[in-house]
Amino acid sequence: MKEGDSISEAPFVPYYHEDIESTLEWLRQPQGKPPTRAAALALDLLKCDQDCRARGAGLSSLVPDHLPKKSGPIPACRSFSIPTDFSDFAKLVAETAHQFLILKLKLGSGDLEHDRQIVTTARNSAPGATIIADVNGGWTVQETQQMLPHLVDQRLILLEQPFHHDHGIEPWKELHRLRTRNPAVSIIRIYADESAQTADDVPKLAPYVDGLNVKLLKCGTFGGAVRMIEAIRKQGLGVLLGCMIESSLGITAAAHLARWADLADLDGHLYLADDDFAGVTFDADGFLQMHEGPGIGAVPIPR
Ligand SMILES: [Mg+2]
Known part of the structure; x- marks a missing residue:
């Protein structure tokens, strides 16, 4: 998905039985139907990308500080x-x-x-x-x-x-x-x-x-x-x-x-x-x- 400079993607995996057509259909007409898994992830990553770009930070800035991380x-x-x-x-x-x-x-x-x-x-x-x-x-x-x-x-x-x-x-x-x-x-x-x-x-x-x-x-x-x-x-x-x-x-x-x-x-x-x-x-x-x-x-x- 693309909006301005932000681009995101989500893959299709056989065991979820989702396809490009139903995902595009939901993106065109989302009313009343739950999104496909791929549509939901692509939309979420687009929003994360936009929010982080606005702050000049990478996606990892969304992880809370209390979670232990490796250096x-x-x-x-x-x-x-x-x-x-x-x-x-x-x-x-x-x-x-x-x-x-x-x-x-x-x-x-x-x-x-x-x-x-x-x-x-x-x-x-x-x-x-x-x-x-x-x-x-x-x-x-x-x-x-x-x-x-x-x-x-x-x-x-x-x-x-x-x-x-x-x-x-x-x-x-x-x-x-x-x-x-x-x-x-x-x-x-x-x-x-x-x-x-x-x-x-x-x-x-x-x-x-x-x-x-x-x-x-x-x-x-x-x-x-x-x-x-x-x-x-x-x-x-x-x-x-x-x-x-x-x-x-x-x-x-x-x-x-x-x-x-x-x-x-x-x-x-x-x-x-x-x-x-x-x-x-x-x-x-x-x-x-x-x-x-x-x-x-x-x-x-x-x-
Ligand atoms: Mg595995």
């Missing part, structure tokens, strides 16, 4: 799609590990042996990297239980969303019981992503996870993401800041929250063939480099 350089994370060719994958991981300290593997291929090989190949290719994995709901509790010893052996530190969010809270409870009985595998941190959308979902999951993934689109507004971080910290849990596949505009908006997260997983723009914006980037050592400027701080790339 110093913020290491970025690079993700890998599920590979088919392990020799190419090994090369890609080794190359990426020269720049980035944190690598994120996608698991849940439908074949546990394949998933195991992804983990082993990544570890052999990047012996010194911090490696985390996201199953995107692809395992059952039993499969997770089978895989955990291998993930621990390969020194993975975090596992995200092993079960599908449609299964509710029960699998989280079950995994928690299993981990309590087996301290050897409880060393790896378990995080929820799709199972927790907003701050309201945090308390019920909190007893069973070590942290949660916060994304602007899930929360619907920048302030909603801040409230989710606040709710997670209140429970003493970890914050993973995530994103969808979106341009540098959306990624840069999210990156304003990176100081309040334990891990910043913000590489969704690198999956686009054409990124229309220049914003947050990664330096040669894999640290986040914010684009300077008030508001969101990303700028259109002239074409």
Whole structure:
């Protein structure tokens, strides 16, 4: 969306079943209907950008002072799609590990042996990297239980969303019981992503996870993401800041929250063939480099 110098965006994600047409229709005729998630976020980010520009401040100025934040350089994370060719994958991981300290593997291929090989190949290719994995709901509790010893052996530190969010809270409870009985595998941190959308979902999951993934689109507004971080910290849990596949505009908006997260997983723009914006980037050592400027701080790339 654009108004004056302010521009904002929100991505479309298949599991919300929203499309461009219904979003444009709401933006043209909003009367009486709730906005689509994408419309609500785009409007909110536009307003945040305008308010912050008027004060000459960045979006991070909207985060309240009482929330604890990190100082110093913020290491970025690079993700890998599920590979088919392990020799190419090994090369890609080794190359990426020269720049980035944190690598994120996608698991849940439908074949546990394949998933195991992804983990082993990544570890052999990047012996010194911090490696985390996201199953995107692809395992059952039993499969997770089978895989955990291998993930621990390969020194993975975090596992995200092993079960599908449609299964509710029960699998989280079950995994928690299993981990309590087996301290050897409880060393790896378990995080929820799709199972927790907003701050309201945090308390019920909190007893069973070590942290949660916060994304602007899930929360619907920048302030909603801040409230989710606040709710997670209140429970003493970890914050993973995530994103969808979106341009540098959306990624840069999210990156304003990176100081309040334990891990910043913000590489969704690198999956686009054409990124229309220049914003947050990664330096040669894999640290986040914010684009300077008030508001969101990303700028259109002239074409
Ligand atoms: Mg995830």
